Amino acid sequence: MPEIIIIGGGITGLSAAWEAQQSGISFALLEKEDRWGGKVHTEIIDLPEGQAIIDGGPESFITRKPEAWDLAGELGIRDSVINPGAETRHMYILDGGTPVEVPLAPVKFITSPIMSGFGKLRLLAEPFQPAKSDSADESLADFVSRRLGREALDQFIGPILGGIYNTDPDTQSILVSSPIMREMEAEYGGLVKAVFGRMRKARKNKPVDEEKKPRFGAFAQGLQELTDEMVRQLKGDLRLSVEITKIEKNDAVYQVTLSDGETLSAKSLIFATPANVTAKLLVGVADEASAKLSTIAHQNIGTVTLIYREEDVQTNFRVHGLMIPRREKRAIDAVTFTSLKMPSRSPKGYGMIRVFFGGGKPEVAEVSDAGLLDIVRAELKSTIGITAEPLQIVPFRWLKSFPQANVGHLDFFDEIERTLPEGIYLAGSSYRGIGVPDCIQQGRQAVKKYVTARKALA
Ligand SMILES: Cc1cc2nc3c(=O)[nH]c(=O)nc-3n(C[C@H](O)[C@H](O)[C@H](O)COP(=O)(O)OP(=O)(O)OC[C@H]3O[C@@H](n4cnc5c(N)ncnc54)[C@H](O)[C@@H]3O)c2cc1C
Known part of the structure; x- marks a missing residue:
C-alpha cells in the first residue's frame, strides 16, 4: 500500500510525486490520459x-x-x-482592426497613437498615486486603472493581462495573477518607485549564480523535457490510462477503485486535477468541498x-x-x-x-x-x-x-481547504496560481503538508 495516491499526472502531480520520492514516501501516481505532463505538451x-x-x-x-x-x-x-x-519586443495590440505597437521605448510612447495625451499623462503620474491602504483583493482592472489610469487599462495593459491569463481583467483576482504588483506597491508605494528600488537592491545583493539566470527559462527541446525527465527519474507506481470509478474512506484509509476493477488504498490522496474534475471525484468523500470546487469556472x-x-x-x-x-x-x-x-x-x-x-x-x-x-x-x-x-x-x-480566479479566490480556497477531511490535499493551477512554477510549488507543498500532519499524529 503506498502512503499517498496522487491523482493527475500534469506538472503539479509529477512535482508532488517528485517531492514524495525526495522525502522517502511511497506513492502511486494515476493519470487518465496515455501520456504524462497534462498541459505541458x-x-x-x-x-x-x-x-x-x-x-x-x-x-x-x-x-x-x-x-x-x-x-x-x-x-x-x-x-x-x-x-x-x-516577451515584450515587437508586441502589437489589435485596435479597431489595426495592429498598433505596444510603445515600450520613451520616444515610441510619446508618439504612439495607442493612447490620448491625457491617457499618457495619467500613466506617467503613476508614482504620485496613493498606495492601497489595505491588503484586500481586487481585480486586475481595478488595480491597473487605480495606478495607471483607465485608458492604459483599456488600450493595452488590460488586453495583455487578459491575454496572458485567458480571462476578463474585470473579474480576475490580482492576488492570484500578479501578486508581485501588489507587493511592489505595498513595499515602495508605487510600481515605478518599486522598479528603481528593486534594481538598486538587486545590484547590491546579487548572488553569483544569479548572473547566469535568465528572467524567463525555456527548454531547448520544449517544456516537456522537464516532465519527461521527472517521469524518467521517478521510481514509484506510475500508471497511465487509468480511470477512477469510485473513492471511499474506510477506517482512515482511502480506497480508490479503478475501471479495471483494481482497488488501491492509501492514507492520503493528493488531487492534482483541475478543480472541476476534483469536484466530481470528491462527491461522497468531501461533499462541501466538492460543491464549492464546482463553482470555480474553467x-x-x-x-x-x-x-x-x-x-x-x-x-x-x-x-x-x-x-x-x-x-x-x-x-x-x-x-x-x-x-x-x-x-x-x-x-x-x-x-x-x-x-x-x-x-x-x-x-x-x-x-x-x-x-x-x-x-x-x-x-x-x-x-x-x-x-x-x-x-x-x-x-x-x-x-x-x-x-478562472475571480476576486476573493484565495480566501475562497482557504475556506475550501478548511472543510477537507484528514488526508485529502488539493494542488494545481485552479488554486494558488496558474504558472508552471506555481504548480510545482503547490504539488510539492501538498506532500510537505502531509508530512507535517503525519508527524503531528505520530
Ligand atoms: C496554452 C497554454 C499556455 C500556457 N503558457 C504558460 C507559460 O508560458 N508559462 C507558464 O508558467 N504557464 C503557462 N500555462 C499554464 C500552465 O501550463 C498550467 O497552469 C499548468 O501546466 C497546469 O498544470 P497542472 O498539472 O496543474 O494541470 P494539468 O496540466 O491540467 O494536469 C492535470 C492532469 O490531470 C489529468 N486528469 C484529469 N482528470 C483525471 C482523472 N479523473 N484521473 C486521473 N487524471 C486525470 C489530466 O489528464 C492531466 O494530465 C499555459 C497554459 C496553457 C493552456
Missing part, C-alpha cells in the same frame, strides 16, 4: 531540413519564482534551459502552431506577437511568431506561428482541425496580412480546463 515534427519544436501549452517559465529553475537543477537538466528572449483554451515556408510569412512590419482584446470580437486571442521570437524552434527556411484561441470565442476550441484552419487563416489574413496556406498545422485543445 511538446510535439517534435521532422521536416526535411531539421526539426520543429512545438510547445502546445506552456513554452517558458518565469525564474523570479524559483521552483521550475530549481527543479531543473535537482533533475540535473539545467544545461537544457535556454533563454527564450524578451475556460476553453487551445493553441495551433502553423508551419510555413519562410517566404510565406513575411509581414509589412516586424511583429513578434499580437494580442487581440475581446472587444475586437475576433475568433482568436493572440498570435506569436515563434520562429522570430525563438529562432532555434524551427529549421532555417521555415516560419512558425502559434495562435491562441478559446478565450474570446470558446466555441472555436470545439471545431474540427479543418474548421479551425479556415478560421485561423481568415483571422491571420485580416489582422496581419498572411494569406499563404501553411505546410502543416499542430493543434492542441483543452476544454473547460483553464481556471
Whole structure:
C-alpha cells in the first residue's frame, strides 16, 4: 500500500510525486490520459531540413519564482534551459482592426497613437498615486486603472493581462495573477518607485549564480523535457490510462477503485486535477468541498502552431506577437511568431506561428482541425496580412480546463481547504496560481503538508 495516491499526472502531480520520492514516501501516481505532463505538451515534427519544436501549452517559465529553475537543477537538466528572449519586443495590440505597437521605448510612447495625451499623462503620474491602504483583493482592472489610469487599462495593459491569463481583467483576482504588483506597491508605494528600488537592491545583493539566470527559462527541446525527465527519474507506481470509478474512506484509509476493477488504498490522496474534475471525484468523500470546487469556472483554451515556408510569412512590419482584446470580437486571442521570437524552434527556411484561441470565442476550441484552419487563416489574413496556406498545422485543445480566479479566490480556497477531511490535499493551477512554477510549488507543498500532519499524529 503506498502512503499517498496522487491523482493527475500534469506538472503539479509529477512535482508532488517528485517531492514524495525526495522525502522517502511511497506513492502511486494515476493519470487518465496515455501520456504524462497534462498541459505541458511538446510535439517534435521532422521536416526535411531539421526539426520543429512545438510547445502546445506552456513554452517558458518565469525564474523570479524559483521552483521550475530549481527543479531543473535537482533533475540535473539545467544545461537544457535556454533563454527564450524578451516577451515584450515587437508586441502589437489589435485596435479597431489595426495592429498598433505596444510603445515600450520613451520616444515610441510619446508618439504612439495607442493612447490620448491625457491617457499618457495619467500613466506617467503613476508614482504620485496613493498606495492601497489595505491588503484586500481586487481585480486586475481595478488595480491597473487605480495606478495607471483607465485608458492604459483599456488600450493595452488590460488586453495583455487578459491575454496572458485567458480571462476578463474585470473579474480576475490580482492576488492570484500578479501578486508581485501588489507587493511592489505595498513595499515602495508605487510600481515605478518599486522598479528603481528593486534594481538598486538587486545590484547590491546579487548572488553569483544569479548572473547566469535568465528572467524567463525555456527548454531547448520544449517544456516537456522537464516532465519527461521527472517521469524518467521517478521510481514509484506510475500508471497511465487509468480511470477512477469510485473513492471511499474506510477506517482512515482511502480506497480508490479503478475501471479495471483494481482497488488501491492509501492514507492520503493528493488531487492534482483541475478543480472541476476534483469536484466530481470528491462527491461522497468531501461533499462541501466538492460543491464549492464546482463553482470555480474553467475556460476553453487551445493553441495551433502553423508551419510555413519562410517566404510565406513575411509581414509589412516586424511583429513578434499580437494580442487581440475581446472587444475586437475576433475568433482568436493572440498570435506569436515563434520562429522570430525563438529562432532555434524551427529549421532555417521555415516560419512558425502559434495562435491562441478559446478565450474570446470558446466555441472555436470545439471545431474540427479543418474548421479551425479556415478560421485561423481568415483571422491571420485580416489582422496581419498572411494569406499563404501553411505546410502543416499542430493543434492542441483543452476544454473547460483553464481556471478562472475571480476576486476573493484565495480566501475562497482557504475556506475550501478548511472543510477537507484528514488526508485529502488539493494542488494545481485552479488554486494558488496558474504558472508552471506555481504548480510545482503547490504539488510539492501538498506532500510537505502531509508530512507535517503525519508527524503531528505520530
Ligand atoms: C496554452 C497554454 C499556455 C500556457 N503558457 C504558460 C507559460 O508560458 N508559462 C507558464 O508558467 N504557464 C503557462 N500555462 C499554464 C500552465 O501550463 C498550467 O497552469 C499548468 O501546466 C497546469 O498544470 P497542472 O498539472 O496543474 O494541470 P494539468 O496540466 O491540467 O494536469 C492535470 C492532469 O490531470 C489529468 N486528469 C484529469 N482528470 C483525471 C482523472 N479523473 N484521473 C486521473 N487524471 C486525470 C489530466 O489528464 C492531466 O494530465 C499555459 C497554459 C496553457 C493552456
